[in-house]
Amino acid sequence: MAELMSSGIELMFAGMGIVFLFLTMLVFAINLMSSLVQRFFPEAPPTPATPHSAPSNIADKATVAAIIAAVHQYRQKK
Amino acid sequence: MAELMSSGIELMFAGMGIVFLFLTMLVFAINLMSSLVQRFFPEAPPTPATPHSAPSNIADKATVAAIIAAVHQYRQKK
Amino acid sequence: MAELMSSGIELMFAGMGIVFLFLTMLVFAINLMSSLVQRFFPEAPPTPATPHSAPSNIADKATVAAIIAAVHQYRQKK
Amino acid sequence: MENLISLWHSTGLYNFTGGQAFMMLVGFLLLYLAIKKGFEPLLLLPIGFGAILSNIPVAGIAEEGGLLYYLYFGIKLGIFPLLIFMGVGAMTDFGPMLANPKTLLLGAAAQFGIFASLLGALALNAVPGLEFSLKDAAAIGIIGGADGPTAIYVASKLSPDLLGAIAVAAYSYMALVPLIQPPIMRALTTEDERKIEMQQMRAVSKTEKIVFPLMLLLLSILLLPSATPLIGMFALGNLMNTCGVVERLSQTAQNELINIVTIFLGLSVGSKLSADAFLQLQTLGILGLGAVAFAIGTASGVIMAKIMNKFSDTPINPLIGAAGVSAVPMAARVANKLGLESNPHNFLLMHAMGPNVAGVIGSAVAAGVLLSLIK
Amino acid sequence: MENLISLWHSTGLYNFTGGQAFMMLVGFLLLYLAIKKGFEPLLLLPIGFGAILSNIPVAGIAEEGGLLYYLYFGIKLGIFPLLIFMGVGAMTDFGPMLANPKTLLLGAAAQFGIFASLLGALALNAVPGLEFSLKDAAAIGIIGGADGPTAIYVASKLSPDLLGAIAVAAYSYMALVPLIQPPIMRALTTEDERKIEMQQMRAVSKTEKIVFPLMLLLLSILLLPSATPLIGMFALGNLMNTCGVVERLSQTAQNELINIVTIFLGLSVGSKLSADAFLQLQTLGILGLGAVAFAIGTASGVIMAKIMNKFSDTPINPLIGAAGVSAVPMAARVANKLGLESNPHNFLLMHAMGPNVAGVIGSAVAAGVLLSLIK
C-alpha cells in the first residue's frame, strides 16, 4: 500500500513534469515557428473560415438570381 | 413428418398468440402512455416534421433576403 | 536470369496480346451494342447529368418564390 | 504456347459450369427487374450484381481471399441487418400509429402469413425431393413478414444456405405488392366497405414519439428478449430521430451509414446465390411459399380490419388491413390507391401507415418467437 | 403446454436478475440525462442505449454472437477512440492558441486533476472492500483530462473492466462543467481579477496553422512516443482541415465518419456497463474521484492563470485558466459567461479557447506518460 502510494507520487511528479516540459517546449516551438513563418512566409491574415459555405453560397446565388429576375420583371412591367 | 407438422402447428399457435399478446399489450401501453403524456406533459401539437429542414430553411432565408433586396432596390430606383 | 527474361518476354507478348484482344473485342461489342440500342431503344439524347441537382433546385424554388413574393409586394404597394 | 494454353485454361469460357451460367442469368434478371421494372432497386441491384460476381469461375470472389467472402461476415455475424434496421427505425414515423393504436392489431393479424407459409413449407416435405427442416420452414415463413432486414437476420441465424433465395423472394414480393395485394383486397371487401372514410387523426406530441420506442423496447425486453436485437436497434434509430438532440447521428444513420451497409449487404446476399444452393427444387418451393405468405398475410389483415370495423365505434376501412404486412410504404400506398378508386375523396394513406409500421413490429416479434422456440 | 413453459422460461421477466434490472435503470437514467438535460447527448444517448441492450437477459447482445460484442472490438483494438480523435482534430481551430501560446501552460496546469485523482484512487485502497491497482488508478485519473476519447483509449488499454464507469463519469462531468466549475472559479478569484480585459489577439496565418500540427506531432515523437497514437491522429485530422487540399477527406472525417464511429463507440462503451462490473463500491469511488479530478483540474488552471498574470506583461484573466481542463468548448463558454457577469464588455471566449484546446494536448500528453510508465 505504502509502496503503491509512493509509486503514485513518483508518477505524479514525472507526469506533471513531462506535461509542463512538453507544453513549455511547445510554447517555445510555436513562438519560433510563428516568427519564422511571419518572416519568411508573410501572408495576408486568413479570412474567417467558412467550412459549410456551400449552403450560404446557394442562398447567395438564389438571392442574386431572384433580385435580377425581379428587377427585370419589374422593368418589363413598367 | 407428422411430428414435424405438429411442431409447426404448435409453433403457429404460440407464434400468433404471442404476436397478438405483444401488440395488444402495446395498444394498452400506448393508450396509457398517451393519456399520461397528454395530462402531465401537455404540449402544443408538433409542427409537421422537417427532417431536412436546412435546405428549405436556406431557401426561406434566400427568399426573404431576396425580397428585402428587391424591394429595397425597387424603392431606390423609384 | 535468362530464363526469367524469357518468361518476361513471353508475359509481355501474352499480356499485350490479351489487352489488345480484349479492347478490340470491346470495340466491336460497343459498336454492336450501340447500333442495337439506337435501333431498338431509340432515345432522346440525355440532357446533361445533374448529380447534385437538389441544391440548384432549392435555389430555383427560392428564386421563383422570391420573384412571386417581390412582384406581389410591388403590386400591392402600387 | 504453353502460356497460351494456360491462358485459355484460365478463361471463364473454358471453366464455366452450366450452373454458374444459369445463376449469372438470374443475376442479370435481378438487375433487369431492379433497373427496368423498379423492383426494390436499392437491394436487388447489389444482390443481382453479387450473384453475378460470386458465380464467376476461377475468380473466387465469394471464396476465401475474395471481397464477397469478407463482406459476408457482416451478415454471418448479424451486423448488417441490424444496422439497416437502425437506419429504418430512424426513417420511421410512428405518429399515425400512435394516433390510432388499435391499428396495431392489423399489423398482428397480417403476421399469420408467416406461420401459414411455415406450415406450408413443412407440408411440402410430402413432395419427393423436398426436405425442409423446422429451421428452414421458419426461415421461409419469415418472407411473409415482408420486411427485408428481418428476413435476412432470421435466415442468417436459422438457415444460412437458403439465405439467398429467401432474400430474393422477400424483396421481389415486396416489389410485387402492387400486383399481389389488390385482387385479394377486392375479393374480400365490398364496394361499400372500400368507400368507408376514416376520421381525421389527432396530432401526436413529440414526447409521445420519444417515449414510444423506449416503451416498445421495454415490452420486448420483458416478454420476448429474443426479439430485442431487432427491436432494440429499430428503437435506437427511432429514438435518435425523435429525441431531437442527436440530429447528426440520426442523419448519418438514415443516410450514409445505411447506404454503405446496403451496398455491402446486397453484395453479400448475392454471394449466397450460388448454383449449388439456388438450383434446387427447394428454391421453387421458397418462391411459391413466399407468394402464398404475402397473399395470406394480406387476407388476414383485411379480414381482421373487417372484424374490427364491426366492433369499433369509429369506422375502419378494411383496405388498411392489407398494409399490416409491412412492405413499408408500398402496402400503405396500395391501400390508398384502392380507396381512391372507390371514393375519390378518401385519402387512406396516413391511416394505412399505422398498420404498415405496426407490421414491422409484428414481424420482428414473430422473428423473436421463431428464434426463441426453434433450437 | 411444454411450449408455453419454454416460452415463459425465455421471457425477460422470468430471467431478470436484480443487477440487470438496476443497470437498465442506469441506462434509462443516461437516456434521460442525454435527452431531457442535454448532457453530452451524442455520447450518452448511445452509451445509455448500449447499457440497456447489453443487460437484457437471454438475448446476449453483448456476448459472442451479439452485435455489441463485435462492435466492442473497435474499442478493444483502440480503433474507435483514435478515429474520433481524428475527427475532433479536424474540427479544432488552434488559431486562438497560436495567437497566444503561453496559454498552453494553463492547459498543462489543469492536468494536475489527473494525477491528484490518481493519488486519490490509491488512497481509497485504505477503504475496506476497495482495491485499485496502479493501472486502475491511472485509468480513473484520466477522467480529469475531461476528454472523452482520451479517457476511453487509456481505460481500454489499462483497465478495460472499469471502462464503462470511467466513460460515463467522464462524459457526465463534461456535461456538468457549467455546474462544477463556477463556484471554484469564483472562490479562487477576486471580482477585480474577473474583470480583467485581455488584449485582442493577432490574426494567425494559414501557414502557421498548417505547420502547427506537424510540429506538435514531431515534439511528441521526440519526447513521448507513447502519446503519438492519440496526438498523431489528432494532428492528422487537424492537418487535413488546415491544409485546404483534402477538403473532402476533412469533411468526411468531421461528419459522417465521426458520426458512424460515435454510434458504434457509444454502444460499445454501454456494453461495458454490466451489473458485474458496475455495481461495485468501485463505481462510487470512480464517480467521486471524477468529480474531485474536475474540481482540482479547474482550480489548478485558475491558480496557474493567477500566477501567470503576475509575471506576464499583458494581462491574463484568471477565469480562462479553468478552460485548461479541456471539455471543449463547454469550459471556454463557462469562462466567457463568468467574465461577462463581472464585466459586460469582457468577451473571454476566444481567449479561453487557447487553454481549452491546449487542455486536449495536455491530457493526451498525460495519457502518454501513464501508458508509458505503467506496465
Add this chain to the structure above:
Amino acid sequence: MENLISLWHSTGLYNFTGGQAFMMLVGFLLLYLAIKKGFEPLLLLPIGFGAILSNIPVAGIAEEGGLLYYLYFGIKLGIFPLLIFMGVGAMTDFGPMLANPKTLLLGAAAQFGIFASLLGALALNAVPGLEFSLKDAAAIGIIGGADGPTAIYVASKLSPDLLGAIAVAAYSYMALVPLIQPPIMRALTTEDERKIEMQQMRAVSKTEKIVFPLMLLLLSILLLPSATPLIGMFALGNLMNTCGVVERLSQTAQNELINIVTIFLGLSVGSKLSADAFLQLQTLGILGLGAVAFAIGTASGVIMAKIMNKFSDTPINPLIGAAGVSAVPMAARVANKLGLESNPHNFLLMHAMGPNVAGVIGSAVAAGVLLSLIK
C-alpha cells in the same frame, strides 16, 4: 531517478534509428509534395502521414495492437482498393468513349509501359545487389498502368513488401504527368499533327451507358476472370451511377464511402513505408522504372494514335493517344492543353477522355493477365 531513466529510455530521441528518421523525412516530403505542390493530395497526404506514424520508435502504431496494423487488413484482404475502384467507377463517365469506341485501342497501346517496365525490372537483376522476382517485376510494371487502386491491388497480391514504394511511385508520377508527358508528346508529333481538329462526338444515350458496364463485365468474365474483381467493382459503381434508380447508393459510393476508404487506404499504404522495406537499392529501381513506364506508355499511346490516324476515315489528333495511360483526368487535360497551344480552337478534352477511361480498363485487363499468369 529510476523513473527518469525509464522515461528517457522511452523517448523517441533515445530509440530512434537512422532508418526511421530517414523514413520520417520521406513522410514529411510526401506531405510537402501533397500540400505545397498539390501532388495527388487525397492519397499522398494520408500516405505521408502513415509513413511518419509507422516509423515512430516505441509506439508500434504499425505493429500488432496499433491502429495501422489493423487498417492494413483492408489492403491485405484486397477490400480497400476494390471499394475505391467502385467509387471511381461511379464517378466515371464512359460517354466520350462510347461515342468513339476506337479510342479504346489507344488505351490498349499505352499499357505497353507496364510490360516494358516489367522487362526493365527483370533486366535490372543484372545490377549487383538488385534482385526482382517475376512477381516483383510485375508489381513494379503495373505502376505504368497509372492507376492507383489497380497498382495497390496487384502489389498487395504479388509483392506486398514493395507495396509502399510502388504506391508512392504510382501516385507521384500521376501527379507528375503534366511534366513527364509533354516533352514526349512534342517529340513524337509534328506541329501539323497537333493541330488536327477532331469531329464533334455524337450524343450517347442513357441505355448505352447502362448496358456498357454490364457488357464490359461480361467480356471480362468470359475472357479474363482474374480481372473481374477489379472490373466488376468498377462496373458496379458505374452501373449504380448510370442506371439512375439507386442514386443514394451511387452518391455514397463516390463521396463518403470513398473518402473513408481513402483515408484508411492512405494510412495503410504509408504503414508499408518502413525503413527495412524502403531503404533498399530496389526502391531506386522502382522509382526509375516507374518513370520509364510512364514515358513508354505515353509514347506507345501517341504512336498508336498516329498509326490509327493514317487508317481512320475521321481525323485523330495523336495527342489524345497520350491520355491512354489513364491518370484520369490529368492526362486528358495535358492532351487538351498541348492541343490548344498549337491551335487555340482545338478543344481535345472530351476526345481525350475516351482513351483516358479506356486506359483504366486497359490496366485492369493487364492486371488480370499478370495475376492470372504469374503464380
